[in-house]
Amino acid sequence: MSATQALQISQARPFIDHVKQHHPLVHCITNDVVQNFTANVLLAIGASPAMVIAKQEVASFVKIANSLLINVGTLDSNSAESMLLAAASAQKNHIPWVLDPVAVGPALAYRTEIVHQLIGFKPTVIRGNASEILALNGDNSSSKGPDGQDSTESALNAAKQLAQKHQTIVSITGDVDYITDGKQTYSITGGDIALTKITGTGCSLSAMVAAFIAGSTNTLLATASACFMMKKAGELGNKQQGLGTYAVSLIDQLSLFNPSQI
Amino acid sequence: MSATQALQISQARPFIDHVKQHHPLVHCITNDVVQNFTANVLLAIGASPAMVIAKQEVASFVKIANSLLINVGTLDSNSAESMLLAAASAQKNHIPWVLDPVAVGPALAYRTEIVHQLIGFKPTVIRGNASEILALNGDNSSSKGPDGQDSTESALNAAKQLAQKHQTIVSITGDVDYITDGKQTYSITGGDIALTKITGTGCSLSAMVAAFIAGSTNTLLATASACFMMKKAGELGNKQQGLGTYAVSLIDQLSLFNPSQI
Amino acid sequence: MSATQALQISQARPFIDHVKQHHPLVHCITNDVVQNFTANVLLAIGASPAMVIAKQEVASFVKIANSLLINVGTLDSNSAESMLLAAASAQKNHIPWVLDPVAVGPALAYRTEIVHQLIGFKPTVIRGNASEILALNGDNSSSKGPDGQDSTESALNAAKQLAQKHQTIVSITGDVDYITDGKQTYSITGGDIALTKITGTGCSLSAMVAAFIAGSTNTLLATASACFMMKKAGELGNKQQGLGTYAVSLIDQLSLFNPSQI
Structure with a gap:
């Protein structure tokens, strides 16, 4: 496998501008903790969020959306059914979609089983923390809930294997972010530890990925x-x-984001 | 049909004061994206929000509430059942109620069917964006989700027809707001485009309408x-x-609102 | 019964520090209005929130959590089933747990029945407002929804009786907070009326209690x-x-909280 390249700002800029100019309609089936934050993050970057969840509606709504996000954070039997219908529709209709496998692992067998079924519908991107990516690849992880404790580097091989096995892109985010298709890998350093101390930054990043791939x-x-x-x-x-102000300020910064000033 | 009148601040003031003085108990069955924001908006204007959703509880709780809000944003089979029970109870017990028909239209047949059933229970007010009001009246709309793209003026005739047909009040909000009973119409200009760039302003306005009509x-x-x-x-x-600060500031302004200073 | 003692800051400090140092994993099954706020409050004080709600997952997840919160605010048939499974698992596995009986009382018979079933699984702590505690004890209350109107002092005897009857701790919060095991009682004065004018302060306090008893x-x-x-x-x-700024600032203050400076 080839070496990892650090992502350059000049590479990111056209994609950031693309979302601002095209306002992609992002169909979100996400967890109840972060729905409001996710919608505000998507609006802040210029996308158009739509949270449609009924099993009667998801398959047809996916077809008119520009992309789909599925996040299993507060999965239950009803939402699992909707997620599977939406993912199947996305695959069938060639709508790009992102899977956020929140807290998968041995401690939570039900969601892990549903996530494996979802992966059968070929997500365009899987984004998770290191613990989740390790668990998805069948490796050991120290995770005990949505906040994983493994370093992203420790999960990079798992990410590459997972990407190749399922012909998808895997993004592991944390101290250093890695984004890989199993052959080519980008890394991103920086960020701030405070991002892990407010809820929904990972989940809303998955929604941002859905907006960006549309x-x-x-x-x-x-x-x-x-x-x-x-x-x-x-x-x-x-x-x-x-931390209250930080969460508000994060949405401020996304809405004012100007790549020329980074 | 008569001409449209611009609403004067002196006309609005007694209603704003009425909510502050009487703290109406507003029973909300609303979507999962905006529940927190809606509750905080209602508290900010002096109302008392209560989100009671179980099919076992809604019909009896409506009776002790001063008004009811039903918003179909994240409708599913369970919440649809609760909404229909609550609306029936509101009609039977003469509790004023507001219907927010989020994203109705051809793309989302299930909610459109439920909304038409809900209208059978005679909502006191229907509040939506132009695309939703056009769709409800059977007219063409360009809507593809919760954020409609039609101008409110283009939906004014639809609003008047809908109001007369169902003997209700229809409020279309957007660039210019129109509020009509089919004969008399008020318009309101102003506002800010930023209101469309944070989530939940339309939904929480529907909750405010519920508080105001109590x-x-x-x-x-x-x-x-x-x-x-x-x-x-x-x-x-x-x-x-x-936009993060703007959302917070909107609740600030509602809580400090003083009609004498407008 | 013995006299009430005012809690001293020196008594609270070790418990505040304990949460910051041990990051307890708090399993929350709470209402849809306050999930985001609750997660951010828990993160702000140093705890690790996990909202896991599927009936297939709750019993096993409770076992790896350090404590459990059950809040019945937006109860429905599905969440009631998960709550009962989680509470049973907490009792069986000796995981401390908090019950927040939002809006129990004669107006809401379904949740009142579920709450009495939950109490059968021996919550470590019951936290509510005065109206809820009075209602749980079978006394008259003026409550008509989640925001009770009774003074906490009027519910102190009910709290003591409830604590003794169920061998639990009862916390009534409001103008003055009282925390009692039926024999010993602590009181806390202060606070701010603004805490009652933003949503989720009581609910997230219950989550904080879960973090503190872990x-x-x-x-x-x-x-x-x-x-x-x-x-x-x-x-x-x-x-x-x-009030928008106040809600944000409350999380700021929790995250910066330094008992030495009180």
Whole structure:
């Protein structure tokens, strides 16, 4: 496998601009903790979020969306059924889609089984933390919930294997982000530890990835560009006044984001 | 049909004060994206929100509420059942209620069917964007999700027809708000484009309308007054620091709202 | 029954530090209005929130969590089933757990029945407002929804009786907080009326209590310390700019909380 390249700002810029200009309609089936934050993050970057969840509606709505996000954070039997219908429709209709396998692993067998079924519908991108990617690849992980404790580097081989096995792109985010299709890999450093101390930054990054891959011809770079934008906005966020202000400031920074000033 | 009148601040003031003084209990069955924002908006204007959703509880809780909001944004089979029970109870017990028909239209047949059933229980007010009102009236719309693209003026005739047909009040909000009972129409200009770039402003306005019509003898003016308050708060919100701050500032402005200073 | 003692800051400090140092994993099954706020409050105090709700997952996830929160605010048939499974697992596996009986009372018979079933699984702590505690004890209350109108002092005897009957700790929060095991009682004054004008402060306090009792040998003091921290953060919050800013500032203050500076 080839070496890892650091993503350059000049590579991310066209993808950031593309979302701002095209306002992709992103169909989100995500968890109940982060729905509001996710919608505001998508609006801040210029995308148009739509949370449609009924099993009667998801398959047809996917067809008019520009991309789909499925996040299993607060999965239950009803939402699992909708997710499987939506993923099948995305595959059939060639709508790019992102899978966020929140907290998969041996401790949570039900979602792990559903996530493996979802992967059968060929997600365009899988984005998770190191613990989740290790678990998906069948490797050992120290995860005990949505906040994984493994380093992203420790999961890079698992990510590459997973990407090759399922012909998808895998993004592991954390201390250093890695985005790989199993052959080519981009890395992104920076960000801020505060991003892990407010809820929904990983989940809403997955939604950003869905916005970035909509209508894009280079899915690997589009995914990496979304990760880049979140890491840089996280650096720019106001950390002086506490975590409440930081969460607000993160959306501020995404909405004001200007690649020329990075 | 008569001419449209611009709503005056002096007309809105008594309704704004009425909510602050009487703290109406607003029973909300709304979508999962905006529940927190809606509750905070209602508290900010002086109302008392209560999100009660179980099919076992909604019909009896409607009876002790001062008004009801039904918003179909993240409708599924379970919530549809609760909505129909709540609407039936509201009609039977003469509790005023607001219907927010989020994203109705040909692309989403299931919710459109449920919304038509809900209209059978005679909502006091229907509040939507232009695309939703056009779709409800059977006219063509360009909508492809919750964020409609039609101008409110293009939907005014549809609103008047819908109001007369169902003996209800229809509020179309957007660039210019129109509030009509099919004969008399109020318009409200102003507001801010930023209101469309954060999630939940339309949905929480519907909740505000529910608070305003509780115990009111002039439902048309009460509805228009809620729309007025949201538009003015939207103008006063802090737009300089980005969209995260703007969302927070909107609730600030609603909580500090003083009609004497507009 | 013995006299009530005012909680001292020196008593609360070790419990506040314990959460910051041990990052307890708090399994939350809570209402849809406050999930995001609750997760951010838990992260702000140093805990690790996990919202796992599927009936297929809750019983096994409780076992790896350090504590459990069950809040019935937006209960429905599905979540009730998960709550009962989780509570049973908590009792069986000796995982401490908190019950927040939102809006129980004669107006809402379904949740009241479920809450009584949940109490059968011996919650470590029950936290509610005065109206809820009165209702749980079978006394009259003026409650008509989640925001009770009774004074906490009026519910103190009910709290003591409830605590003794179920061998649990009862925390009534409001103008003055009381935390009792039926014999010993702590009181906490202060706080700010603004805490009642934003949504989720009571619900997220219940989650804080769950974090504080995780791994603690003195559950009564741990519970009182969580209430103390919320009241003091509420006093420190910025009230000048309106209720939107206040909600953000409350999380800021929790994240920056330094008992040495109180």
